[in-house]
Amino acid sequence: MEHVVVVGNGIAGVTAARHIRKNSDKKITIISAESEHFFSRTALMYVYMGHMRWQDLKPYEDKFWDKNRIDLVQAYVEKIDSQDQILHMADGQTLNYDTLILATGSLPAKYGWEGQDLEGVQGLVSKQDLELLEKNAPNNEVCPKAVIVGGGLIGVELAEMLYTRKIDVTILVREKGFWSGILPDAEAQLISEHIQSHGIDLRHEEELDKIIADGNGKVKAIITKKGEEIPCNLVGITTGVKPKIDFLEGSGIETDKGILVNKLLETNIQNVYAIGDCAQQREAIGLRKPVEAVWYTGRMMGETVAQTVCGTPFEYNPGNWFNSAKFFDIEYQTYGWVFSSRNKKDYEQHFHWKHPDNTKCITIAFHKKSLQFLGINTFGIRMRHEVLDRWLNERKSIDYVLQHLSQANFDPEFYKKHESYIQATYKASKQTA
Structure with missing residues (x-):
């Protein structure tokens, strides 16, 4: 056999x-x-x-x-x-x-920092990492202060975890906004502000230089590339995997x-x-x-x-890109391709709408000339995967997507509808373009 x-x-x-x-x-x-x-x-x-x-x-x-x-x-x-x-x-x-x-x-990806193997320095990928976190940061008495190096999805998860145990958290990110290597600038700024609203000390355009030991093999502080020393009991490495x-x-x-x-x-x-x-x-x-x-x-x-x-050769074809995550209280979904402001394609144009409460926004990417729908990011508004996936496959226009946005709204009975405001903003943007 x-x-x-x-x-x-x-x-x-x-x-x-x-x-x-x-x-x-x-x-x-x-x-x-x-x-x-x-x-x-x-x-x-x-x-x-x-x-x-x-x-x-x-x-x-x-x-x-x-x-x-x-x-x-x-x-x-x-x-x-x-x-x-x-x-x-x-x-x-x-x-x-x-x-x-x-x-x-x-x-977890590490980049040869001095002190990266000290006790109290860890990532968050495996079951063993979770067990180690329970040892390193069981409460705010054992671990009153933590520094997280890198943003992204694992970084914000670790920050939220430590926040629930009243541990003081500083996050170092290289970019001007949280995850701005992935998100357009307006979205990165929204997420940065949301993270900071929870009492997290989010440092933009800041990087780790080295990790300092306490003399007993444990971490006691980090030094940033700007020369600042930040005392801490835990260093979370979330610079990718x-x-x-x-x-x-x-x-x-x-x-x-x-x-x-x-x-x-x-x-x-x-x-x-x-x-x-x-x-x-x-x-x-x-x-x-x-x-x-x-x-x-x-x-x-x-x-x-x-x-x-099992004898039926089959090629891997994942279809349209999609993903979802959570930034503290804000849920995030993405379908198709919406590139960050610095990685934006020459043919790509963005329509952005943000709710006045600063916890909901969408960005729709479309082709400048053909107006073909290329992708969408949503924050605080749930959308239906099957609808957006179909629109991407059918190469619908941004006009079609905006006109039929209610079809993609997930659970409209229980969530406030924002389509009319979004459509009005889009109409105004076309008139001023």
């Missing part, structure tokens, strides 16, 4: 295993050093905040795995012998495979930033695949980045590779 081994039990690896089981009777083993069972990584913050228990993060009952004949091995894969198809574990165990799916995820691929050295599996794969998610080694955060596309897929550390793309890759492994 063919033995399929999946390394990594995140959303990508578990989805692959589930769909292989749906379509075959192959022997399946999932290996993970992080946790015994699959858990919802995006909900880690809610355990620390007291909204959920650890066991609430498991989407499947523990008996699910035996019932579906999926073997679980809790171990760390230290080396891969791709020639003889053997996995070598850190504890000395070995495991043979016929088909190997690498879904090893990502790690990188694929976890260090264990592949000598395996013969080709890597760059991540594990190089084609559209079938195949590596250069026969019967070895890579999916999720650790995979890097050899060929560009539209405007998408070659490595995408996003929950739903991992799930899509898992479904895709399962088809190929």
Whole structure:
């Protein structure tokens, strides 16, 4: 019987295993050093905040795995012998495979700062990171002050987590606005102001220079590149993530930033695949980045590779870009492409509307000449994925989108309608253009 081994039990690896089981009777083993069972990584913050228990993060009952004949091995894969198809574990165990799916995820990216390995310096990606945070910052007596280096989604999540335990937080971001490398300036400014309204000391155009020790191997302060010393008990590193691929050295599996794969998610080694955060596309897929550390793309890759492994070769095609997140009290959604002000395309024009309460706004990107709808960002207003995805596929115009915006409004019974105000603003912008 063919033995399929999946390394990594995140959303990508578990989805692959589930769909292989749906379509075959192959022997399946999932290996993970992080946790015994699959858990919802995006909900880690809610355990620390007291909204959920650890066991609430498991989407499947523990008996699910035996019932579906999926073997679980809790171990760390230290080396891969791709020639003889053997996995070598850190504890000395070995495991043979016929088909190997690498879904090893990502790690916090560090950039060689002095003191980055001190006690009290950490990221927020894994279950172990959450456990370490409980040790480093259980309350504001043990940890009265924290500094978060970098913005983005993990940075704002960590800030909100610490805020719930009344820990004083400073965030250092390189840009003029929060996440302005991704968001247009007006949106970045709105989010910056919202974060600051919660008492967070958000420092724009500021970077970490080095981390200072207290003499006992623990962090006691950081020094910014402007020379300011900020005392702290915790340094959160949220300057992005990188694929976890260090264990592949000598395996013969080709890597760059991540594990190089084609559209079938195949590596250069026969019967070895890579999916999720650790995979890097050899060929560009539209405007998408070659490595995408996003929950739903991992799930899509898992479904895709399962088809190929089960004898029906299927190319990975994630469709239109979309994502969602939460910045404290403001929910964010994005569909299609709305580039930041500094990365804006030559053909791209933006229409922006902001509610007077400064907690709701939208930005719609469209083609300057054809007026084709290219993408939308929404803050504080929920939109329907299926409607916006269809409009992108049908290449509707911005005029059409604005005229029919109510169709995309999510839960109109329970949320105030803003379409008339948005349409009036757009009409006025056209008259003054």
